[in-house]
Amino acid sequence: MTPRFDLIGMAVTDMARTLDFYRRLGVQIPAGAETEPHVEVALPGGVRLAWDAVEMVRTFDPDWAPPTGSPRINLAFRCADPAEVDRRWAELTGAGFHGHLAPWDAFWGQRYAVLHDPDGNGVDLFAPLPAS
Known part of the structure; x- marks a missing residue:
């Protein structure tokens, strides 16, 4: 099987603020998700968008550090x-x-x-x- 693009994942420092931002863009995010360490939704077309709290990311990648400078994507x-x-x-x-x-x-x-x-x-x- 050829790998299929499926998910865009982002590490976030403030889940509630981040979900507020994407909801204002029309992304359908379940109510109450603000308190979760991992949130993901399916977008039209099937690709998923996911957010992980930095604390969650560090449970499996303890050396993770946020990027600096301008965004690359x-x-x-x-x-x-x-x-x-x-x-x-x-x-x-x-x-x-x-x-x-x-x-x-x-x-x-x-x-x-x-x-x-x-x-x-x-x-x-x-x-x-x-x-x-």
């Missing part, structure tokens, strides 16, 4: 239209989450914005621009 969320990019950006930054690059019309034909989740992971919002 970004999760990208497609929005219905350019107005939703702006609306989600405003909601998340208004809730105190870090906005890295405010919404702009990118030369590749998308309305685009970049946020950071509570642990500094890049999270992109995008939507196709109307044809001119």
